[in-house]
Amino acid sequence: MQRAAPQTFDRVLSSMCTQPHPAAREAASRFIATNPGDPATYQAVAALEEDALSYLGEITGLATPHGYVASGGTEANIQAIRAARNHARDDDPNVVAPESVHFSFQKAADVLGVELRIVPVDADYRANVAAVREAVDDHTILVAGVAGTTEFGRVDPIPALTEVAHGTGALMHVDAAWGGFILPFTDHEWSFAHAPIDSMTIDPHKYGQAVVPAGGLLFRDKEVVDALAVDTPYLESTSQATLTGTRSGAGVASAAAAMRELWPHGYREEYETQQANAEWLYHELVARGYDAVEPELPLVAARLPDSEFESLRDLGWRISRTASGELRVVCMPHVSRESLRAFLSDLDDVSSGPARN
Template sequence: MQPLCRDHPQPQSFDRVLSSMCTRPHPDAVAAATEFLTTNPGDPMTYQSIAKIESKAVNLLADIVGEPTATGYITSGGTESNIQAVHAARNRSATKTPNIVAPESLHFSFNKAATVLNVELRTVPTDEDHRADLTAVENAVDEDTVLVVGVAGSTAYGRVDPIPELTDIAHRVDAVMHVDAAWGGFVLPFTDHAWSFAAGIDSLTIDPHKFGQATIPAGGLLVRDPSLLDELAIETPYLESPTQATLTGTRSGAGVAGALAAMEALWPHGYKETYERTMYLAERLETELSTRGFETVTPHLPLVAADIPRELFTALRSEGWRIATTADGTLRIVCMPHVTQSLCESFLSDLDRLRRAGNSA
């Protein structure tokens, strides 16, 4: 690939990326995204081919999450999906002082949603296992609560909240129950976690451009009842289609086509193999870090958290490792599909060398 000009940087390599929740897209996704790059799903009557592809993509997402009758649309990612979930729940309610209740492990997109939509955001503590504290949620909801959020694959620790219990709390106050499975949605079908529509939830975020291995941008918003999606409908008088439920208007068909191509190539066997391989890597990496004396958090999904000295973290970054920390400073490593055993071994080798050089307390 030639750069746009002599001084233009080359694309980021994934060779040392251990912090991202995105990954190399599947080759079929790249090809499909390129083919439909200039189509606009926001004008479905004009661009009918990409509209049909989006319908197929939503149907396949519904199969993946175990609710074949679910409906929705392909978003730009988890942020748009979560904002739209809050948007729909707010519009559904008659209260003039709406609030949403979410655990402190929530994604920052809910802070954006609360600000943009003028909705009070009530965050509650998590328990010792970094999952939503049910008592705290119960105490936070009231008659003005329009949405309760559960996280299925938290960005910090890869935890899955007690979704059935949160759903019960939400429905007791007539609130919508939303699950943010942006990262976890493509691995959770191969686990025993109760996380999706079978748990009684109303709406769900799931991102094909993360573990789904689609091209960016490609998120997904799914709802059980189409009437919830109808709460988002806006009239579009100059288009052939009368209304639009999306947050954006014009959208590139690249994300839509790439999402369908990746899912058709990988569901279910490819995703199952990826989950098993990355989960094995996460468990092995956690064991290796624990053996070296670092305090770790047992992985429930392919994400490793370990408490390492800041000096060592900084030294690893200076060696080119793309790593990150949680809000409390804990190292987090996400075992995405591009992460291999040799990559993990190389990381541990550099970690050991830098420790010997005195980059640790």
């Protein structure tokens, strides 16, 4: 009868998950025994999903949002590609995406039997538009861009990518799973308001401070969502566009509650706090001689010797690295300046000297 200790977030510095907002936690608890996958039975939570979609539309500049609250960014990305594939009915479909795209695109390609064409990023880790233009062809069903990359927090040139996509008859998808709740407070061009993009991933359970599982999948056109529909014989609703069947009422209710509570002022405040934390950490790392990547959004990447990285993990810091080996610190809402100071102090203790590179 052991009771495992729950997670504390003091030393979690590389996760894109965070502590949910108290209002989100409370709503999750109230709706924990509901299933939005069966809207005719669980009507109250079905209404909350409509609320959540409206908020997501407002945040992303889409007056009439179609879509649903998904299990997370991976499902949303898989489903965006599946919708494009079913909509296009091409016999040899491909998807073009920058190498900065989340690994869920590899998963989607395997699951869906779609060719994934990965193209290089530029020197600042953004999608290279010329390379994307080179890679698309008549069988391209979707071009993807990322608004807030997982590894470096970069925003791809969404309007230019959308032109390339539409120029070749493909749909344009934006993965703003992580960035979607902070980008509205920046000058980036990333949303349905900035370009005629077709679909977007935006996760309330990341920077939106909802509980897991609460991802978001949005479409501009209803007919693209309809390409996902499967008949539901024993439910009183007639069809289902989601990838999963039973879904989490806690996720849906908490997403609606978090956005009601935090949009826009709470999210703006969080963004400003964490952007300041990221910039402060970046300068501290540079001052110590580390090769660091300037944070455009609240995410700092820096090259650390493996021995220092491992020592910090041994000290209990929950950190991870990019594919090319950089430490990545994601300044999520649970991250405090105090915690970053403690991290730097441990880094100073384990580092081998002032000049590391």
